[in-house]
Amino acid sequence: MVAHKDATLAQCLEAVSAVVGAPGCGALKPAVDIILERFAKDTSTPLRLVEILLSAEAQSASREVEAVVLDMVRNEKVLELFTKGYPASKQDCKSMYTLLWNLGTQHFLGKDYPACVGAYTAALPYADADAKPRVGRQLALAHLALHQLDRSLEALDAAAEYDPSSVFTTFVRIKVLLTQGNAAGALDLLRPLMACEGFDLDFLRVVVVEASSAAMLPVAKQALQLLWEETLKSPRGAQDKPGNDAVIAQNLIRLMTEMSENYNLELGRCRPGKEEHAPAAPGAAGDSVQCALAKESIHQELAGLFSQAKDRLEAVGAATFFGTDLPSWFALASFNAGLAAMGAKDVVAAAVLFKASGDFYEAYTGPTAQTLAVQRKAYTLATSCTLAEHDRRPDHKPCLSLAQALLRKGYASLEAAAQQPAAEQDILVAKKELLTLVRLHIPDTCHICAEHRCLLEVPLWV
Numbered sequence: 180m181v182a183h184k185d186a187t188l189a190q191c192l193e194a195v196s197a198v199v200g201a202p203g204c205g206a207l208k209p210a211v212d213i214i215l216e217r218f219a220k221d222t223s224t225p226l227r228l229v230e231i232l233l234s235a236e237a238q239s240a241s242r243e244v245e246a247v248v249l250d251m252v253r254n255e256k257v258l259e260l261f262t263k264g265y266p267a268s269k270q271d272c273k274s275m276y277t278l279l280w281n282l283g284t285q286h287f288l289g290k291d292y293p294a295c296v297g298a299y300t301a302a303l304p305y306a307d308a309d310a311k312p313r314v315g316r317q318l319a320l321a322h323l324a325l326h327q328l329d330r331s332l333e334a335l336d337a338a339a340e341y342d343p344s345s346v347f348t349t350f351v352r353i354k355v356l357l358t359q360g361n362a363a364g365a366l367d368l369l370r371p372l373m374a375c376e377g378f379d380l381d382f383l384r385v386v387v388v389e390a391s392s393a394a395m396l397p398v399a400k401q402a403l404q405l406l407w408e409e410t411l412k413s414p415r416g417a418q419d420k421p422g423n424d425a426v427i428a429q430n431l432i433r434l435m436t437e438m439s440e441n442y443n444l445e446l447g448r449c450r451p452g453k454e455e456h457a458p459a460a461p462g463a464a465g466d467s468v469q470c471a472l473a474k475e476s477i478h479q480e481l482a483g484l485f486s487q488a489k490d491r492l493e494a495v496g497a498a499t500f501f502g503t504d505l506p507s508w509f510a511l512a513s514f515n516a517g518l519a520a521m522g523a524k525d526v527v528a529a530a531v532l533f534k535a536s537g538d539f540y541e542a543y544t545g546p547t548a549q550t551l552a553v554q555r556k557a558y559t560l561a562t563s564c565t566l567a568e569h570d571r572r573p574d575h576k577p578c579l580s581l582a583q584a585l586l587r588k589g590y591a592s593l594e595a596a597a598q599q600p601a602a603e604q605d606i607l608v609a610k611k612e613l614l615t616l617v618r619l620h621i622p623d624t625c626h627i628c629a630e631h632r633c634l635l636e637v638p639l640w641v
Contacts, residue, residue: 189244196231199244208247213593215251222271225257228277230344245282245294249301258304259440269307278304280314287317292324312342316351323355331355346375355394365390365398369405380409387430396438403431407484411491420503425497428488429508432481439477447515448522478520478528485513485535497542509537510550517564526564533561 190213198207209226218224222423232248252275253258261272283298306314317340322331332355349372356364365386372382382405390399409428436444488509492500517532539540540546540554 188214188224191218192231195228196234199232199234199439207244208250211247211251212242215254215257219256219260222268222275225254225260226271226275233278233282242294245298248282249297252301252305261305269463272305273307273446276302276307276310279305280310283321285315287321290324292321296325301371312338312345312348314338314586315341316345316547319351319355323351323358328357344376346372346377346382349375350488353386354389357389357395357398357423360393362395362398365395366401368400369401371407373409381408383409385558385640391434396434400431400434400438403427403434407431407487411487420502421499424491424500425488425502425504425509428484428491432484432512435477435480435484442477442519444512444515445520449479476523476525476528477526478516478523478532480514481513481526482520482531482532483534485509485516486531489538492539498554501542506539506542510536510542510553510557513539514553517557517560521560521564527565530561530564530568533564535556537561587618 186188191210194215195207195210198210209235211232214228215225229248229253261268261275279298279302283295283302286292286295286298296318299321303311303314303318315334318332318334319338322328322334332352335348335352335355338345342348349368353365353368353372356362369383369386372378372386386402387399387406391398410427411555416450433444435440442448475537486635488500492506499505513532514536517529517536520526520529520532534557537557540550540557543550546554568637
């Protein structure tokens with residue numbers, strides 16, 4: 180019928196509708212070609228044909244029908260009609276793009292990625308400058324699902340030409356690089372990701388999950404560190420979920436210890452070999468027991484992180500930092516990390532870690548005799564490590580200042596323990612431990628100079 184010279188456009192379109200809804204469509208493409216040849220003087224005819232072929236009545240249409248659509252919209256004559264008349268044809272371009280985008284999205288949601296690629300590729304020439312980045316990203320995801328990684332990156336390059344600051348384009352590129360195993364490339368994009376318009380911390384959270392799944396642990400660690408840094412900067416708001424801070428810090432600590440093959444946080448042990456302690460030089464800038472942390476040591480990295488977590492806890496309060504969880508994990512983990520650092524003879528890191536452990540135990544709202552005993556042990560060990568550093572650097576005043584503060588904290592835990600149903604003998608033994616600790620490191624008490632005498636002003640005995 181469409182070949183009849185007297186057939187009108189309306190009659191031809193009606194005939195196409197009948198063919199699409201009927202079984203078999205072998206004559207569909209020749210009919211479409213004839214209609215385009217006779218009536219395609221502007222954009223309305225090809226647009227109407229696509230609407231008919233992708234109509235609700237043709238939802239169950241075979242792939243042959245979709246092939247006719249894709250072949251038609253790629254036709255040079257059709258493309259010329261839509262581009263030559265632009266911007267007069269702007270609305271028809273938008274309508275054609277929407278039809279093809281919806282077709283691609285339907286296949287994407289159905290995980291038919293080859294068909295999805297075909298539809299999105301066909302939609303790209305009809306998309307305006309605002310829509311092209313979105314099509315490019317969807318094409319990249321479809322190619323990624325097909326493991327066509329180079330083509331995925333090409334699609335992202337095309338998207339970036341129209342919207343170089345898109346956080347979504349950069350995020351998808353990181354996903355592709357992780358799939359490629361390109362950890363260096365993904366690491367290079369983390370800070371640019373944070374600089375993109377529309378960035379929020381959820382993007383970093385997803386990168387952590389994606390990188391961990393791809394076994395790209397350095398990327399996951401860096402993303403967690405950036406997430407932690409941003410968390411420390413941000414004031415607490417009503418939209419923040421209590422406990423988020425603790426989750427981020429806990430995951431980062433666990434990941435750091437997992438990446439150190441010689442380290443066992445649960446056992447508080449680090450086999451010697453790969454982690455070397457680099458002691459701070461006396462008189463170095465920022466010379467302080469709690470700040471003399473070097474990047475070379477897992478112990479010093481953990482000391483810095485646990486200290487930051489403790490400072491954040493003090494800044495926002497236990498209810499906000501921990502949420503509904505107890506501080507037990509942080510208290511025990513920092514104590515075990517202190518044992519590992521002490522075993523590695525990194526007394527600076529050990530002192531910081533044991534002090535952090537004692538401070539975390541201090542966050543308990545209902546301390547028990549057991550938690551107070553471990554808290555006192557933590558402060559005692561912190562004092563011991565601090566005084567060991569003093570032995571190495573006798574003129575280093577911050578060591579003694581910190582030791583005095585730690586002794587006071589240890590004594591405070593003893594006073595609190597005295598209120599618990601514990602044996603009096605246990606309290607006396609603990610007090611003697613603290614006194615012996617001071618006398619061990621400063622035995623000649625008659626010759627302690629004035630600024631050091633404060634250590635003995637703590638009332639250690641009854």
